[in-house]
Amino acid sequence: MPGIDACLDEAMALPGARGASVVDWTSGLSLGTAGESPGGDAEATAAETAELARAAAEYATFAPEAAVTEAATSEGAATEGAAYEGAASEADKGLPVEDVIVSTRTGYHVLCFVETTFDSSVFIHLWLDGATGNLALARIRMRQLAQRLVLG
Template identity: 65%
Template sequence: MPGIDECLLQAMRLPGAIGAAVVDWTSGLALGTIGDSPNNDHEATAAETAELARMAAEHPAFAPEEPAPGDEAAARDLPVEDVIVTTRTGYHILRFVETTFDSSVFLHLWLDRDEGNLALARLRLGDLAERLVLA
């Protein structure tokens, strides 16, 4: 099971990967980064993507139906698996990491639009998010 550094290295092996980060969407802090960032500032990018992730995770429009009483697992599940933003030159994928505790972490992958494969990247990020060990 990979830690943050190994997870980021594996993300960068995806075709078209430009940069990646593990971000806490509550604080906006980057827990780890690799490669480039869109504005050449990993910390600013982490804070900006955290705003988008927080909005998606907490917005009532994306919330599932109310969990049944006593269903603690459903009550803590995030309503969103990932967020994809498409720009003229690239893709940004924010993949939420589900944990046994109250997780507020996501993986951010920045892909080149011409070289990247959005479907493959989404599947691989899902796999990485499932196996990521946060210590």
């Protein structure tokens, strides 16, 4: 199981990888970086991508399962609880959002959330070149990296 540095090395080995980082989306701090950063400032990139990750993970628009779970548990009504039981049990299995992909004119940004046994607020950010990167491959490999990443 790779640590942060090994994870970043594997991410940078992907075709078209320009930069990678592991970021805590609660604080906006980078836990590690490799390669380039858009705009040349790794800390600014970490803070900006953390805002995007936080929005995707917390807003019901992007994670409706989380809103359904909250409604079912907060209201506690038997009929609504029964109606949302399947959705709530699915949402309880992990983070409501797997990843976020932003495509720009020159590349892609892939933010892949890391699930851990504790309350995780970490994601891996990969910056891919649009001409040489393979978005499908990157998404698959990033999910694998996120599952194997050891934090500590």
